[in-house]
Amino acid sequence: MRIDSATAPGRPERPNEDWAATVLPASGQGGVLILLDGVTPPQGGTGCVHSVPWFTARLGGSLAELSGSRRDLTLMEILAESIRRTADAHRSSCDLSHVRTPQATVVMARWNEREIEHLVLSDSVLLLESPDGSVRALLDDRLDRLPPGSLATEAIADAQARNKEGGFFTAAADPEVAARAVTGRTPRAEVRAVAALTDGASRWTEMFREGDWTACLGVLHKEGAQGLIDRVRALEDADTERTHLRRCKTHDDATALYAVL
Numbered sequence: 277m278r279i280d281s282a283t284a285p286g287r288p289e290r291p292n293e294d295w296a297a298t299v300l301p302a303s304g305q306g307g308v309l310i311l312l313d314g315v316t317p318p319q320g321g322t323g324c325v326h327s328v329p330w331f332t333a334r335l336g337g338s339l340a341e342l343s344g345s346r347r348d349l350t351l352m353e354i355l356a357e358s359i360r361r362t363a364d365a366h367r368s369s370c371d372l373s374h375v376r377t378p379q380a381t382v383v384m385a386r387w388n389e390r391e392i393e394h395l396v397l398s399d400s401v402l403l404l405e406s407p408d409g410s411v412r413a414l415l416d417d418r419l420d421r422l423p424p425g426s427l428a429t430e431a432i433a434d435a436q437a438r439n440k441e442g443g444f445f446t447a448a449a450d451p452e453v454a455a456r457a458v459t460g461r462t463p464r465a466e467v468r469a470v471a472a473l474t475d476g477a478s479r480w481t482e483m484f485r486e487g488d489w490t491a492c493l494g495v496l497h498k499e500g501a502q503g504l505i506d507r508v509r510a511l512e513d514a515d516t517e518r519t520h521l522r523r524c525k526t527h528d529d530a531t532a533l534y535a536v537l
Contacts, residue, residue, distance in 0.1 A: 277307070282501035283531040284509070286476065294474050294531040295332035295380070299344035306388035308343045309533050312336050313381040313400050313474040315446055318430045323374025326366055331378030334362045335447060343386055351384050351395040355447065356454035363449040372449035375434045379448035382457065383472045387537065392467050397457040398446045401478045403493055404462060405469040411490040416458045418444040469536045471496055476530030477505055483520050484511045493534075501532035 279300070285292040293314030300307040312335060314328035324331075338358035342349060349357070363372055370377065381398035394414055396402050402414040419427075422444065426437045437443030445456040471493055475482070481492045486507070495504045508530055515521050 278536040280501045280534045282505050284505050286525060286527040286529045291329045292529050293328045293332060294529045295336040296531050296533055297336055297340045299340055302344040302386060308386045309470060309472050309535060310336060310339050311383040311400055311472040311474060311531060311533055315379045317376045322376040323371030324366065324377050325369055326378060328378050331362065332380050334365055335380060338362060343384060351386060351393050352454045352457060352459055355382060355395060355457060356451040359447055359454065360451045375438055377449050379446040382447050385470050387464060389464060391464050392462045395457045395459045398444060399475050401473045403471040403489055404467050405493050406466055407468045411493050413489045414458060467537060472533040474529065474531045476528035477508060477532045479508050480504060496532065496534040501534050504532050505530045
């Protein structure tokens, strides 16, 4: 088994809000990939005295513990319990009902000799490569299906779409959001490699259109996780006319995990 990972902050003066981990072995067999992309809040209050990195570290730590030790729990149940634990850790000091309470996207993959379980919540990406080289992207595409104008401003997104029915969902303080995640199982024999990307790393395919998901996984295989992130950074720096970066910050936190099973 080969596992490779890399991460880079969007801006060196700001903390990286992504969080990633691998668990090997999980309950004596198989393994787990976990990837969180912390949601950067706009200027103003969030109702919380804690930072996004504090939140992702707490949530990620619980996900790693439970996914590695509790094979009797599904990934959905593990996410719900981890959100509950994290919320309990700051419920007494923070307003967890605030729409911008610390939150994150979630990607998880857990495998044993029989199958691979997956969970995807919000806009990070999970890729599964089959033995014949074909690649399947497992996505939560709710952001892509929002009515026009839903994300026109932060205020509109928060009022109309964020963690709301008909909108999109992230892991914040409500354990019930786990039921909104995209989940499933794939026979282990049908998967040769797994990759997880935050949207800062998936820009190579989703924003810059340098290649499809199969080509993206090919970059990971040949150049590693850092190689993919380096390619994204080069494309961002070259887009001086902001052809692709019209509404986006130049650099986002970028993290990639890649496992050849």
